[in-house]
Amino acid sequence: MTGKKFRKVEHTRVAQAVVEQFEQMILHGSLRDGEKLPGERELSEQLEVSRQTLREALKTLEQLGLVEAKQGGGTYIADIVGSAVSKPLIGLFSRHEEAYIDYMEFRVLLESKAAGLAAERATEFDRQIIQSKYDAMAAVHDQDDPNVGAELDADFHHSIAEATHNPMMIFSLRSIFELIRQGVFYNRYVVYLEAGGKDRLLEQHKAICDAIVQGDVAGAERTMSAHLTFIIDFFSDAMRMRQRFETARLRAETYGFKA
Secondary structure, eight states: OOSOOOOOOOOSSHHHHHHHHHHHHHHTTSSOTTOBOOOHHHHHHHHTOOHHHHHHHHHHHHHTTSEEEETTTEEEEOOOSOOSSOHHHHHHHHHOTTHHHHHHHHHHHHHHHHHHHHHHHOOHHHHHHHHHHHHHHHHTTTSOOHHHHHHHHHHHHHHHHHTTTOHHHHHHHHHHHHHHHTTSOOHHHHHHHSTTHHHHHHHHHHHHHHHHHTTOHHHHHHHHHHHHHHHHHHHHHHHHHHHHHHHHHHHHHHTTOOO
């Protein structure tokens, strides 16, 4: 964690003011789950409070479940988001590909609105971050590694969620994007198999990025919806093709043919 992220506390109730600053930063995504806080000396200097006041504030935050101290390992922002989907349900999703369509339909509804809000509300800093996330995807475009692409894809979409400046939107989408990072869904593998599929994904991300950076609300919603719908249609076609192949294979076996 580099750079000064905290401001001097001016309130009379200093410890409570420190707690409130942490809560605001967690709420708006400036401090993320698992992020390690600076050491006591550095943090107290950034906040311009005494170490005793800082300890009192951190104790309150720990009681609230917002930070956790690890023995000999420092203090971290707690995992307050977790996952919007339970582990058993994740298992079902990974074993039954038709559930992917439901997941993507949910994303269309939520992320199209998020893209529009990002275009409307993004600050110059937000726009720079979104642009940098797209640039990172473009930089590795020639690599045939869907795992790398999935990680950067999630980062790009997450940066858009953060630019909405809506905490509920940010936290809801953050947990959903973790499913991409965990490899629960393999849409990129499917798209990568199609000639030109990877190029189309990058073009779609560029269109989304451009619309948000230019403040085009309607364009951002339209391009995000088109991008996610493209993936749904692509996956649906691939799923139907596999089902037809399996049906034909079983039918062939009844006639004594073997694949």
